[in-house]
Amino acid sequence: MDLQENLIKDRDTFIEENKKFIYNVTFSICKKKLQWENDDELSVALIAFNNACNSYVETRGNFFSYAKVLIKNALIDYFRKNSNKYQLSFGEENEELKDAFLKNSLTEYEIKQENLKRSEEIKVLSEELKRYNVSFKDLVNNSPSHKDTRDKLLDVSFACSKDSSILNYIHKYKKLPVKQICITIGCNRKFIEQWRRYILSLIIIISNESYYYITSYLNIKVGDKNGK
Template sequence: MSLQENLIKNRDTFIEENKKFIYNVTFSICKKRLQWENDDELSVALIAFNNACNSYVETRGNFFSYAKVIIKNALIDYFRKNSNKYLLSFGEENDELENAFFKNSLSEYDIKQENMKRCEEIKVLSEELKKYNISFKDLVKNSPCHKDTKDKLLNVSFSCSKDYSILDYIHKHRRLPVKQICIITGCSRKLIDQWRKYILSLIVIISNESYYYITSYLNIKVGEDNEK
């Protein structure tokens, strides 16, 4: 039976057979042991996998590569909505578990397709950022080098991306409401001003569901915020 037939006729069996895949993708982001009975993250991932089954067409490339992106973005959206509970960070560029799991699952064609879709999104993002007078060259010059700073700005951006008044201000005025961001995040004005373009770009990406592959490529990881 073909993959497409499995997705339609044997959905429950197909999902059950791929629960290990769903778990591994979720674990690669959450970096903690998870239980199907207790952890919301796995429930979110399971629903996302089912949604991937619903929306998948062959032109999207390899199904599992596509499903991985859908699951990651569903989890990221979940973390965005619950950002007070979670502490987010950028993962290492080479995630050993994830690379080992997917290394042999994608053909050269699949990899090219995924890279092509990501390039298409990058072109769209480039045009959107122009509205904010930001170029990729600007981001190279105005991106923090230290991981701690990057992670802090990631959490600031997530907090902003779930605040509709901040998003409305950004879309209307094409700049950050710095004072408001300082109030809701507790960050200094100096920090926000220094990394204004970087924060603004992250907010644009995170708050736009169209940037599936770019968001997934950010390699965001999550852990419990024990200080909350």
């Protein structure tokens, strides 16, 4: 039985067999011994792992890299939401994190964790983009410099990300359906061709909720105009 079949047909067994993985990822964040029966962190991580099982598709790269990102995101969100009352038993080697929590001042810690989460997301995205012959470096280095162009490309990408037929074509053929986009969205073909890789990358990012910090890094925002 392959991975995809395990995720669908035998979820409980698959999760049970990977509880060590879930524990290790959780421990790498919390830096303390944990018990399945008593620690909320492991419950948060277990739910995140199950969410990874629900949302994973092969185009998102290695499953365990993807699951690791979701677990880390869920744990950091949990720490943030419980920052006023949350107490961690850090060892001496983790005094910096201990002080951050005890003083109820997570600013520096949050910055470090957000950088870590963004780095993990970039790894997952880079693997996914390889399947489309696009690199993350291409996306960053070839971003449009003019705001009007960026806004227009975002409009196109958001519209495409909401069109199931366009998304299905992209996932199946690993390229943009340029003609279909021109007809459906009403865009100039030359414009789409010029920014083909950038649009393709944006659609992949926008249509995947786990790329939260990359979205922030690239200043992709769903405002009144794009979020309608």
